[in-house]
Amino acid sequence: MLFPEGVAIDGRTGAVKPETGRYAKRLSELRGLFQDGDALERVVAEKSDPIVYEVVDYRKKESDLCFGTTIMSPGRVGNEYYMTRGHFHLRRECGEAYYTQSGEGVLLLESRTGESRVVEMLPGVCAFIPPEWAHRSINTGADKLVFVWFCATDAGHDYGEILKRGMRKIIIEQDGRRVVADNPNFGR
Amino acid sequence: MLFPEGVAIDGRTGAVKPETGRYAKRLSELRGLFQDGDALERVVAEKSDPIVYEVVDYRKKESDLCFGTTIMSPGRVGNEYYMTRGHFHLRRECGEAYYTQSGEGVLLLESRTGESRVVEMLPGVCAFIPPEWAHRSINTGADKLVFVWFCATDAGHDYGEILKRGMRKIIIEQDGRRVVADNPNFGR
Numbered sequence: 001m002l003f004p005e006g007v008a009i010d011g012r013t014g015a016v017k018p019e020t021g022r023y024a025k026r027l028s029e030l031r032g033l034f035q036d037g038d039a040l041e042r043v044v045a046e047k048s049d050p051i052v053y054e055v056v057d058y059r060k061k062e063s064d065l066c067f068g069t070t071i072m073s074p075g076r077v078g079n080e081y082y083m084t085r086g087h088f089h090l091r092r093e094c095g096e097a098y099y100t101q102s103g104e105g106v107l108l109l110e111s112r113t114g115e116s117r118v119v120e121m122l123p124g125v126c127a128f129i130p131p132e133w134a135h136r137s138i139n140t141g142a143d144k145l146v147f148v149w150f151c152a153t154d155a156g157h158d159y160g161e162i163l164k165r166g167m168r169k170i171i172i173e174q175d176g177r178r179v180v181a182d183n184p185n186f187g188r
Numbered sequence: 189m190l191f192p193e194g195v196a197i198d199g200r201t202g203a204v205k206p207e208t209g210r211y212a213k214r215l216s217e218l219r220g221l222f223q224d225g226d227a228l229e230r231v232v233a234e235k236s237d238p239i240v241y242e243v244v245d246y247r248k249k250e251s252d253l254c255f256g257t258t259i260m261s262p263g264r265v266g267n268e269y270y271m272t273r274g275h276f277h278l279r280r281e282c283g284e285a286y287y288t289q290s291g292e293g294v295l296l297l298e299s300r301t302g303e304s305r306v307v308e309m310l311p312g313v314c315a316f317i318p319p320e321w322a323h324r325s326i327n328t329g330a331d332k333l334v335f336v337w338f339c340a341t342d343a344g345h346d347y348g349e350i351l352k353r354g355m356r357k358i359i360i361e362q363d364g365r366r367v368v369a370d371n372p373n374f375g376r
Contacts, residue, residue, distance in 0.1 A: 002318035004297045006307040009314050063283040095251040109192045119194040130190030150338040
């Protein structure tokens with residue numbers, strides 16, 4: 001039987017107490033995600049393969065709903081900001097909510113039919129992610145980006161399609177400003 | 189087709205922008221919920237039937253997940269703190285998460301099999317509400333209690349059982365302190 005519990009979430013660090021699991025993604029695990037492969041290798045070497053993001057969860061498989069935090073480091077590979085892999089949900093009827101706690105970034109979304117959208121990630125903004133929209137978080141700020149996510153426990157992650165073909169848009173720094181640009185390598 | 193959206197949540201006021209709906213519960217609508225019916229009528233008269241709580245939602249029926257805020261006024265009826273009606277979910281497999289933003293209170297829970305639990309509601313605490321646990325929020329502080337809730341869009345509310353028989357525990361102020369006590373009127 002499941003019991004209720006108070007789960008302390010630190011909006012600055014992303015700590016979840018108690019947590020039920022976590023993983024970290026280092027830059028070397030994200031080869032192929034960024035436009036500039038040489039720049040990626042340089043950052044891996046110079047920064048000792050930095051952690052790009054961590055995911056901490058509170059997940060009880062007997063409950064329909066779970067939540068957790070994502071903690072994204074600030075940084076760039078060439079002119080592209082650190083990003084998550086991006087995914088659709090395996091269960092296609094499942095949406096998600098990303099509630100930003102600290103830092104600043106953008107949520108890049110792409111529908112099954114190829115439409116792109118960008119939602120600002122700022123403290124106090126809860127991004128509504130409808131079913132059937134792939135989503136990728138991007139830390140465009142100078143500090144950690146921390147958000148709390150809520151979704152169906154069995155939503156599942158479908159990384160394959162986005163990892164293979166990329167997303168139609170990329171978020172880059174140009175002349176010191178954040179720009180949404182077309183992905184020149186989309187589908188290649 | 190559903191589109192992504194950034195929803196601004198004010199953790200102090202509970203404002204949700206954009207919102208898709210809201211309702212308020214005034215004290216006169218909560219007759220029978222508190223131990224002391226005469227005290228309730230006095231507060232209704234003295235405070236012009238105050239709003240006990242408001243619920244604001246962001247709900248898209250085509251999405252599996254929805255969220256919103258609950259804003260609870262501070263106050264008491266006799267020695268009992270302001271509370272929500274309390275409910276089970278109609279879809280019994282559905283849990284919920286209550287993420288407190290400001291104020292202080294307690295979440296009182298009761299399982300189908302009659303077990304009681306109390307979870308502290310404090311800023312930064314995300315209360316995990318498993319399926320099959322009735323839940324009632326109680327503002328035990330001097331200020332507004334504001335929390336964000338996340339649940340399945342079609343979870344539904346089953347108020348009937350709790351409204352009819354009450355919950356096994358009550359939260360009262362005794363000698364200036366918050367106390368969890370047995371409900372002398374449970375089941376009556």
